[in-house]
Amino acid sequence: KQEVTQIPAALSVPEGENLVLNCSFTDSAIYNLQWFRQDPGKGLTSLLLIQSSQREQTSGRLNASLDKSSGRSTLYIAASQPGDSATYLCAVRGTGRRALTFGSGTRLQVQP
């Protein structure tokens, strides 16, 4: 059974710092991996999707990498801003499964 772990569970940084959020998964037979952002009282917003055949995806200040063989993904946020404060969720979709398996998230606080 696929398990997804996110480290750290919470992170507080001053504005302007570059930071890395980590995601690991136990079964490397994945279809894709998505990073989401969740704001309090709101739904999930998709940030980046990496297909199993890809190594990384970039969107603005965000860069996500995928190392399928080691079961790891990282989300790199450059020059963090207070508006980046949210919970970041990693989710993988296994081959043959329709469901996403989510990690428990990293709660990020960027201090002005």
Added chain:
Amino acid sequence: EAQVTQNPRYLITVTGKKLTVTCSQNMNHEYMSWYRQDPGLGLRQIYYSMNVEVTDKGDVPEGYKVSRKEKRNFPLILESPSPNQTSLYFCASSLGAGAGETQYFGPGTRLLVL
């Protein structure tokens, strides 16, 4: 605006009183699903639908029903709610179920069953 909508956003009910949470998407997506989010357990899939009249169980389907009579709508039905179904529910949709398909989530429905 492309979106997934859910209603109601907040609901308090009592044990055994049937309820329906609606979900609608305006993106002509084929794939729709329901998740629940609980502290310490993360998001878990309840049911999903590949297309009209095609539904299947997810990881935690017990106590729930769904239907897909129209492409845009995917209601979640709790026939006899119990307190352990108190949770935050999300509906999601994607164009298909391919590897490159991003899933779009609704704003969530917070349910309290007394």
